[in-house]
Amino acid sequence: MADRLLEVSRLNKTYADGTAALRNVSFDVRRGEFVVIIGPSGAGKSTLLRCINRLVDPTEGSIRFGGLETTRAGTRQMRAFRREVGMIFQGFNLVQRVTVLRNVLHGRLGYMNSLTGALGLFSGKDTEEAKKILQRIGLAEQMYKRADELSGGQQQRVSIARALSQRPKLILADEPIASLDPVTSEVIMQHLHAICDEDGITCLVNLHQVHVAKKYATRIIGIHKGIVVFDGTPDELTEDTTERIYRK
Template sequence: MAAILEIRNLKKVYADGTAALQGVSLQVERGEFVAVIGPSGAGKSTLLRCINRLVEPTEGAVLFNGTDTSKAGGQQVRKLRREVGMIFQGFNLIQRVSVLRNVLHGRLGYMSSMTGALGFYSKRDTEEAHSILQRLGLNQQMYKRADELSGGQQQRVGIARALSQKPQVILADEPIASLDPVTSENIMQYLYTICREDGITCLVNLHQVEVARKYATRIIGIHKGAVVFDGAPDELTDEVTGLIYNK
């Protein structure tokens, strides 16, 4: 079976001359829970954002289910972003609206621009959003405004919004970077458990090596825009970690 994601010689040079990615190639199989680790500025966020075209690659290809997304037009990008959910470090919620409405925004990619703008969500979409929030322990917070929630609760809303898309892949860009250790553990447990139960492929960027070792089925280490490690968690020795972080 073909890999769900295939990245071929991916390069990204920003306008200021920063070479964020320098020929990254890798494959991700369906159902994997992959942690991408590396120091700040290594290219982890750029890698994830090239996958769903939030960042345009300079060179190379990203194949999602065998289709080269780097050549995708408007409609294809819209379809790609439906099937690839994104969880952000800064939550990216609309603070003034309810938790439920934030989760329903995950359905916008399936709606016409008119019904989306008017917020006409189907009964089924609403029921499914209720169910997802219950699963994430947020049923009591459903009608609160997002800005009334703690950081950990907001990140769970971010996960719920991604799940409402019914994605094949979830990209999580430093989802626990701004959270305390207990809350971070909680978020990772939810993300890992739900992805495994639902068969969702996940790529998660992490700073914390121990968290990566605990949850990932595979770890990719990036240093200065290049892959310097790709293997199982138990292969990530202190020596290799030193290489990734240039210690």
């Protein structure tokens, strides 16, 4: 279908030690969806996102993004693909010693040649756009501070801003609120959801918190021991199904 942005088919990932992290995982994601993936620690959620953006190579299966078969993509195709996929990490993954503004501008590196990127020669247009993004997420007053001067919640907002500076079609967020307190977690989810909704960005988010998933998701995928055991709307996620997803 024309509105499919991401197609995952029969995806398997087995690590060198024999751990089967993903087993025959298949699902499609349509443009504009806000999909939350839930499951216990070790279920395979992080491996799934890392296979999608090719930080980890799958053992078997197919991943198509906008018509591109990423598992067989060459270097040039992967560079173009990664420009369109923003990544938000649990640990923020910022350069702590540089300013908030420069961290956001790092989202533009995929659009620059190796020399200008290495020298950090960002254009005036990119700089102004980065400032507007920081204004949008409430961090304009922090833009010239070093990243390590910010709180955890502020750093996660910077990582959202960096992803936005890529102008992505898809954002992958791997446990973005796992290390944050409940109030800060709510702020992060509100920003992420609102921005994706306003800009028409498709989003896949890994979460532990089922109540948060039900509040923000248009669709929930439940994974247990590397297998998809639920795929439906928040209203369809019953207590019995939740217990099956999280059972030991």
